[in-house]
Amino acid sequence: MRLAIRDLQVRFGDRQVVGIGEFGLGVAEIVGLAGESGSGKSMTTLAVLGLAHTVGATVSGSIRLDGTELTGLSQRALQDIRGRRIAAIFQSPAMAFSPVFKVGSVVLRALRLHGMSRADAADAAARAMRQVLLAPELLDRYPAQLSGGQLQRVAIALALALRAEVLLADEPTSALDVTVQAEVLELLRGLREHEGMSVLLISHDLAVVAELCDRVAIMQGGRIVEQGPASQVLSAPHHGYTAELLAAVPRVGAGPAAPILPAPPAPPPPSGEPPSAPADGEAPG
Amino acid sequence: MTVYVARRVVLAALVVVGVIIATFVIARVVAGDPAATWAGPHASAAQVAAARRFLGLDRPPAVQLLSYFGGILSGNWGLSVHTHQPVLSDIGTAAPASLELVTIALIIALVVAVPLGLVSARWPGGLADQAIRAGSILGVSMPIFWMALILQLVFSQRLHWLPAAGEYSPSLLFSHPLARLTGFSLIDATLTGNWPMLGGILAHILLPALVVAAYPAGLIARMVRAQVLDTVGETHIQMLRALGFRERAVFGRFAMKLAWNPVAAAVALVFGYSLVNTFLVEAIFDWPGLGSYATASIATLDTPAILGVTLFIALVYVAANLIVDILQAALDPRIRLR
Amino acid sequence: MIEAPTPADIPGAVLPQGQALRRGLRDNPLLLVGGLTVLLIVVVAVFAPLLAPFPADAGTATHPFAVLKPPSAEHWFGTDQVGRDVLSRVIYGARISPLVAVIVLVIACVIGVPLGIAAGYFGGWVDEVIMRVTDVFLAFPSLLLALALAAVLPTSLTSLTIAISVTWWPWYTRLIRGQAASVAGRPYIDSCRALGIPRWRIIVRHVLPNSVTPLIVQVSLDFGGVILTASALSFLGLGAQDPTPDWGLMVAEGQNYFTTAWWVVTFPGIAIMVTAFAFNLIGDGLRDLLDPRRSLLP
Numbered sequence: 058m059r060l061a062i063r064d065l066q067v068r069f070g071d072r073q074v075v076g077i078g079e080f081g082l083g084v085a086e087i088v089g090l091a092g093e094s095g096s097g098k099s100m101t102t103l104a105v106l107g108l109a110h111t112v113g114a115t116v117s118g119s120i121r122l123d124g125t126e127l128t129g130l131s132q133r134a135l136q137d138i139r140g141r142r143i144a145a146i147f148q149s150p151a152m153a154f155s156p157v158f159k160v161g162s163v164v165l166r167a168l169r170l171h172g173m174s175r176a177d178a179a180d181a182a183a184r185a186m187r188q189v190l191l192a193p194e195l196l197d198r199y200p201a202q203l204s205g206g207q208l209q210r211v212a213i214a215l216a217l218a219l220r221a222e223v224l225l226a227d228e229p230t231s232a233l234d235v236t237v238q239a240e241v242l243e244l245l246r247g248l249r250e251h252e253g254m255s256v257l258l259i260s261h262d263l264a265v266v267a268e269l270c271d272r273v274a275i276m277q278g279g280r281i282v283e284q285g286p287a288s289q290v291l292s293a294p295h296h297g298y299t300a301e302l303l304a305a306v307p308r309v310g311a312g313p314a315a316p317i318l319p320a321p322p323a324p325p326p327p328s329g330e331p332p333s334a335p336a337d338g339e340a341p342g
Numbered sequence: 343m344t345v346y347v348a349r350r351v352v353l354a355a356l357v358v359v360g361v362i363i364a365t366f367v368i369a370r371v372v373a374g375d376p377a378a379t380w381a382g383p384h385a386s387a388a389q390v391a392a393a394r395r396f397l398g399l400d401r402p403p404a405v406q407l408l409s410y411f412g413g414i415l416s417g418n419w420g421l422s423v424h425t426h427q428p429v430l431s432d433i434g435t436a437a438p439a440s441l442e443l444v445t446i447a448l449i450i451a452l453v454v455a456v457p458l459g460l461v462s463a464r465w466p467g468g469l470a471d472q473a474i475r476a477g478s479i480l481g482v483s484m485p486i487f488w489m490a491l492i493l494q495l496v497f498s499q500r501l502h503w504l505p506a507a508g509e510y511s512p513s514l515l516f517s518h519p520l521a522r523l524t525g526f527s528l529i530d531a532t533l534t535g536n537w538p539m540l541g542g543i544l545a546h547i548l549l550p551a552l553v554v555a556a557y558p559a560g561l562i563a564r565m566v567r568a569q570v571l572d573t574v575g576e577t578h579i580q581m582l583r584a585l586g587f588r589e590r591a592v593f594g595r596f597a598m599k600l601a602w603n604p605v606a607a608a609v610a611l612v613f614g615y616s617l618v619n620t621f622l623v624e625a626i627f628d629w630p631g632l633g634s635y636a637t638a639s640i641a642t643l644d645t646p647a648i649l650g651v652t653l654f655i656a657l658v659y660v661a662a663n664l665i666v667d668i669l670q671a672a673l674d675p676r677i678r679l680r
Numbered sequence: 681m682i683e684a685p686t687p688a689d690i691p692g693a694v695l696p697q698g699q700a701l702r703r704g705l706r707d708n709p710l711l712l713v714g715g716l717t718v719l720l721i722v723v724v725a726v727f728a729p730l731l732a733p734f735p736a737d738a739g740t741a742t743h744p745f746a747v748l749k750p751p752s753a754e755h756w757f758g759t760d761q762v763g764r765d766v767l768s769r770v771i772y773g774a775r776i777s778p779l780v781a782v783i784v785l786v787i788a789c790v791i792g793v794p795l796g797i798a799a800g801y802f803g804g805w806v807d808e809v810i811m812r813v814t815d816v817f818l819a820f821p822s823l824l825l826a827l828a829l830a831a832v833l834p835t836s837l838t839s840l841t842i843a844i845s846v847t848w849w850p851w852y853t854r855l856i857r858g859q860a861a862s863v864a865g866r867p868y869i870d871s872c873r874a875l876g877i878p879r880w881r882i883i884v885r886h887v888l889p890n891s892v893t894p895l896i897v898q899v900s901l902d903f904g905g906v907i908l909t910a911s912a913l914s915f916l917g918l919g920a921q922d923p924t925p926d927w928g929l930m931v932a933e934g935q936n937y938f939t940t941a942w943w944v945v946t947f948p949g950i951a952i953m954v955t956a957f958a959f960n961l962i963g964d965g966l967r968d969l970l971d972p973r974r975s976l977l978p
Contacts, residue, residue, distance in 0.1 A: 106584050132589070140586035152577040157599050167585045215585070353815075360816030368828050476710060479964055483904055483956035487915045488931055488949030491938055499939055618821045622912055626935075640831055640916055652828040656820045663819075 058121075059084050059255045060105070060143075060223050065118035067100050067109055067279075074114070075100050075279045082223060082255040087245065089266035089287065090259045091302070092276035098259045100279075102225045105257075106145060107135040122223070141171045144216035148228035150208035154200035160208070161196025164215050171219060178218075185218035186211070189244055206237035213244050217252065224248060224256045230265060242269050263306050267291050275299045346671050354664045361656045365649050366410050370403070419653070420646035424639060429650035432635060437654070438525040439509060440624070440631030444616045446528075446547055447554035448609055455559040456598070456605075459566025464593050466571060474563060481560025487622040490553045494626060497549060504549050507628035510542040550627045554619055558612045565608055569601035603670060610666040614659035711965025717958035725774040737764035738772035738925045748941040758943035760934060766943060769925035770951050776926050777955060780841055781906040785899055787845035792852030793895070799853065800860025801879075801887055807861075810853065817850040823909055830918040837926070840919035844909055848902070855898055859891035893970055901963030904956040911952045927952045 058081035067075035075097040082088050090098050103109045107127060109116045120127040122142060127135070147153045154160055161182065168178035183193040189210040200208060209229060216224050226245060230238040246269060248254040260266050266273055267287060274284035275298065283296040294300045385393070394400050398409065413419065419429040455478075462471045498506035505511065509527060510520070518539045523530045528547075531540035573579060574597055582592050617632070624633030632651055639647035729735050733756075737743075743763030751758040757766035799810040817825070822844075829843035863869065864887060872882050913919045914928030922929065927948040934944030 108580065108583055111580070111583065136586045136588055138586070139584055145581070145584040147577055147581060149577060153581045155578040155582070155596055155600070158596070163582070163585075167587070170586055212581075219585075356812065357815050357819050360812065361819050364816055364820075364825075365828070368832055472710070475964075476961075479710075479960045480953075480957055483908070483953055483960045485908055485911055485915075485928070485931070485949055485952040485956070487912060487928075488945065488952065491931070491935065491945055492949070495938060495942060615821045615823075618824045618827075621823075621827070622915065636827075637916065640827075640918065643831070645832060648828060648831045652820070652824055655824055659821060660819050 058082065059086075059123055060257070061119075061121040062101075062105070063119040063121075065101070065104060065116070065120065067097070067104050067114050067116050069114050073279060075104065077101065077118075077279075077281055080274060080281060080284065082257055084255060085249050085253040086272065087249050087256040087258055087270045089270035089273040090257060090276060091261065091263055091266050091273060093261055093302070096276040097279035098261075098276055099227055101276075102145065102227050102257070102259060105225060106139055106143060107132070137171075140167055140219050140221070142221055143223045143225065144219055144221035145225040145227065146209065146212040146216065146229050149232050150205050150212060151200060151232075153212060154208060156200055159197055159199055160203065160211055161198075164196060164211070164218065167215060168218055181218040182214070185214035188217055188247075189214045190240075204237075205233050206240065209233065209237075209241050210244065213241070213248070216254075217248070220252070222255060224254050225259070226256060227259045228261070229258070231260070231262065238265070245269060263291065263302060275302065343671070347668055350664055350667050350671075354660055357660055358657065361653065361660065362411060362414055363407070365653045365656075366407055368652075369410075369645060369649050370399070370406060414653070419650045422639070422644055422647040422650075424642040424644040424647060429646050432647065433632065433650055433654050435525075436630065436632045436635040438631075439527065439629060440617060440620045440633055442526055442528050443547060443550055443620055443624070443629060443631055444554060444613060447551040447616060448558055448613065450551055451555040451558035451562055452609070454555070455562035456566055459563040460570060460593055460598060462563065462567040463570035463574065463597070464589065466567075471567075475567075478560040478563040481556045481563075484556045486553055486556070486619050487626065489556060490550065490623045490626045493549050493553060505546050507546075509546055509630055510539060511546075514539060514542045546627075547629075550620075550623050550629050553623050554616050557619065558609070558616060561608060561612060562605060565605055566598070566601055569604055570597045573597045573600050607666045607670060610662045611659075613662050614655060617655050617658060708965045708968055710961045711969065714958045714961025714965060717954065718962060721774050721778065721955055721958065724771055725778060728772050728775055732765075732768035732771045734765040734768040735772075737768045738923075740923050748937060748944070750941070751943055757947045758941070760930070760944045761937055761941075764923075766930075766947055769930060770927070770947050772925040773927045773930070773948065773951060774955075776837070776920065776924065777907050777910060777952070778903075780837065780844075780910050781903050781959075783841050784845045784848060784906050784910075785902060787841075788848035788852055789895070789899070791845075792849035793856050793891075795849070796853040796856025797860045797883060797887060797891070800857040800862075801864045801883060803861070803864070807857070811857070814850040814853050817847070818854070820847070822847045822905075823912060826909060826913060827916070827918065830913050835918055835921060837920045837924065840910060840913050843913070843918075844906060848906070851902075852895065852898070855894060856891050859894060860887050863887050863890045897963065897967045897970060900966050901960065903959035904963065907952065907956045907959065 060082035062077055062080040065075060065077040065080075066073055090101065092098055100109065100114065103112065103114070104116045105120055105127070107116075107130065116128055118128060122138065127138070130138075154163060164182050165175075165178050168181055169175065173181060182196060186193040186196065191207060191210050191214065195203060195207065195211070203211070213224075224245075229245070230241050233241060242265065245256055245258070249256060258266065258270055270287045272285065273287045273290045274281045275290070275296065276282070277298045283290055283294065283299050290299065291303065294303060382389075398406065401409075417430055419433075421427070422429050422432055425432060458474050458477075462474045465471055494506055497504045518536055520527065520530055520536060520539050521534050523533055527543050528540065531537075531543060570593060574593075579592060579597060582596055583589075587596070620629075620631055620633030621636045622633070623629070624631050625637040628634070632655070636648065636651045638644075639651065724731060728738075732738065734741075741764065743759070746755075746759050746763035748761060749755055749759040749763075755765050755767065757770060760766055760769070795810050795814075799807040820828075826840075826843040826847045829846060830840050833839035833843065869882060869886060872886065873879075910919060911926070911928030911931075914926045915932045917932060920926035920929050922933070930948035931945050931952075934941070934948075938945050
C-alpha cells in the first residue's frame, strides 16, 4: 500500500465527519471514493494533505505514505511532501487557479519550489503540457482565457511535472462537459499506466467511478460502508446503501426510476377504475 | 477600452464644470461681500463701490459666472487679497512641497500598513489581529493637528531627535545651496547630487509625514486584512497550499496580489484626502506647502486664495479618481464591460 | 470619507438575535469597549454641571492670577492661558462635539436619504440628475468643502454645523441609492406595483427597511469622522469662538503655550481622540456584527 489510512477521524469540535477504519491506495492503482455530497469525501482529501486545520477541523489516526507517518508531521515537513509526493486536483478548475496570475507562473513557481532550476522547470512544464495534449504556449494565458477542460488538464500536467506519487482527484470532472470528461478520465488512466501514479478518484458519479477505477470504496456519513474491486462492488453490492446509489444512476431507456418516497395518492381517474396504490415500503433495490 | 476611457473622461469633465460652478457659488453667493473684504475693514462706502466695480461684481450673475469660467480656464484664478499675487502662481509655488509631503506620507503608510494587514489576515482573531485592528482604528481616529503638536513636542523639543520646523535648516541652505530645477525640493536635491540637503529635507519631512500617514496607514491595514481574508477561503488558495507553498508565500505573494488593485485605488483616493490634511499639519511644522498657504489665507479671510486652493485640490482629486478608474479597468476586464 | 469595502452593504444584513448576538459581542470586545466609552461620554456631557469642579470656567470666567498652572490636586488638568480650569472645560466640551455630530448626521440623513431613495427607485433622469449633483459634491474631499463653506460664512458653531452637513449628505444619497436601486429591481416590487399598492407605501414598507441596515453602519462609522472634521475646523478658527469650551478651539488656543504648558493642548486633544475612537469602534464592531457572512460560521 502506497497510501495507508487507518482509524482516521476528522472532527469539527465534537462532531465527527469522517471515521475510516481501514483504507488504502496501492502503487499504480486507481481507487474510487464514492458517495453523495456531504459524506466526508473532500474532508478525507484535506486530511491526507494535512490541510484539515485550515477549515477548522482536527485529525486523529494514521495516514502513511510509503511508510512515513503523515499525521503529526510539522507543517514544514508536510509542505515538502505536498505537491512533490502528493498532488491534488479540484472540482472547479476555473476556481483552482488564481485569476491574477498566468497559469504558467503558478506551474513554474511550484516546480521551482520543489527544487528544480528555472530551465529544468520550463522544460518539465512544456513536456507535461504536451503529455496532456495541450500546447505549451497556453501556459502564458490567464485562467479566464482557458476553458474548464483545459484548466483541468493543466492541473494534471502540474501533477505530472512534479512527478507526484499520489494524485488526489476531488470530483475532477463534475464541472466539465461529458465529452471533455472522457478526455480527462483518459488522462487520469494514462497517469496510472505510464507514470505508475496512485490516483484517488473522489466522485459522486458512479458511472465515472465504474469506468475508471480498479477498486472502489463507498462512503456514507463519513464511514466506508463497503469497499473492494470495482467490478465486484458495482455489480453485486453487499451493502444496502451501495445498492441504492447504483439504482439512483439514471440509465438511458430504463424508464423512470422508482420513487424513493411513496407517491401521494393519485386523484381518482375519470373512468372510475381504482387507482393502483403503490405498495408500502417500495424503496428501490 | 477607448469607449470606456472616453466615457469616464467626459463624466470627469462634467464634474469639473460642476466643481467650478460650486466654487463660484461659494465665492459669490455664500460669501458675504467680496467687495467689502477686498476694500478692507475701514473702507468707506465709495471705496467699497469702487472695489465692486473693479472686481466686476456689479454685472449680472450669469455674466459673472461666464467670466469666472473663462478666467479659471485661462489661468486667472484671481488675486490673493493677502499676498496680492495671482492665486494660481501662489499655488504653483506652494503645491510641490505639499505633494512631496503627501507622497512620502503614503509611502510610509504602505510600508507600515501592508505587512500589518497581512499579519492580521494570517491570524485573524488572534492577539496581533486585535491589536492591529485597534491600532488601525486609532489611526483613523487621530485628530491630526493634535498629533502634530504632540510629536513636535516629544521628538523635537524634548528629545531633540528631529528638527522642529521648516523644510531645511537655513544654515544648510547657505553652505549647500539648492538649485531649483523642478520646484520639488527632494527631486532637485537628488538630481543635483546635493546629499546633505537631501538628508536635511528628509529629516525635516519625517515628522509631518508621520502625522499625515496615520489615517492612510489605518485605512490600508484594514483594507488589506479585509481583502486578503476574502480571498483566503477560495479554492485557488487551497490549491496553492496543496502544492506545498509556505503560508507566508500564500498570503504574502498570492493573496496579496489580488488585494493590490483595491489598495491602489484607495491610495489614489486618500491622496486627495491627505492633501487636505496638510492644512492641519503644515502650519505647525512650518512646512512651506499648500497647507501653510491655506491656513494663512483662512486667518486673513483671503477668499480668492481659499477658493483657489479648494478648486486646485478638487481638480487633483477628480484627476486621481479618473486615473484610478482607468487603471482599474485596464487591469480588470470585467469593469469595462459592465 | 473613504472606507474599506463593507460586507454590510449587502442587502438583507440582519441583526443577530439571542445567542448569536451574545457570541458576536464576545468575539468583538472592541465593540463593547467603544459602547461603554460612548456611554461614559454621554453621562459626562449630561451631568457636566455636577462633574465639573469649576463650572464657571466653561463660560466667561477668567482668573488672571491662576494662568497656566500645571496639573495639581486642585486642577487635575491644570489651567489654561486665562486661568480657566482645563478639566471643567474638557467636561463641558463633551456637550459640544457629540451634539454637533448628531445634528450634522440628522440633517445629512434628512436631505440625503430621500434623495437617494428617489434616485434609486425612480431611476431615469431623476437618477441621473441627482447622481451628477452628488458627484460634484463628492469631488471635494469632505474637509475641504466644509472648510471653504465655513470660511465664507460668518464664523460660528452654527455655520460649522451647516457647512459639514452640506458636505455630508451626498455620501448617504449614494449609499441609499445603491440599496434602493437593487431593491427596486427585485421581482416582488413589480408584483407590488401590479397589485396596485401605492408607490409611497412600497417605498416605506419595502425599500426603506432594506436600506436601513447599511445606513446604520455608515452613520455609526461617520460619527467619529464628523467629530474629527468639526474639531479640525474649530482648530482652524472656523467654528466655535471663545469662550465656548470646544475641544478643537482649546487646542488652537493652547498652541502658542504648548512648549511650556503642554497640558492646555494635550487633554482636549485626548478627549477628541477618545471620543472619535470610541465611535469608530462601535461603527467597526457594528459592521462586523451585521455582516451576513457571520451566520455561516460554524
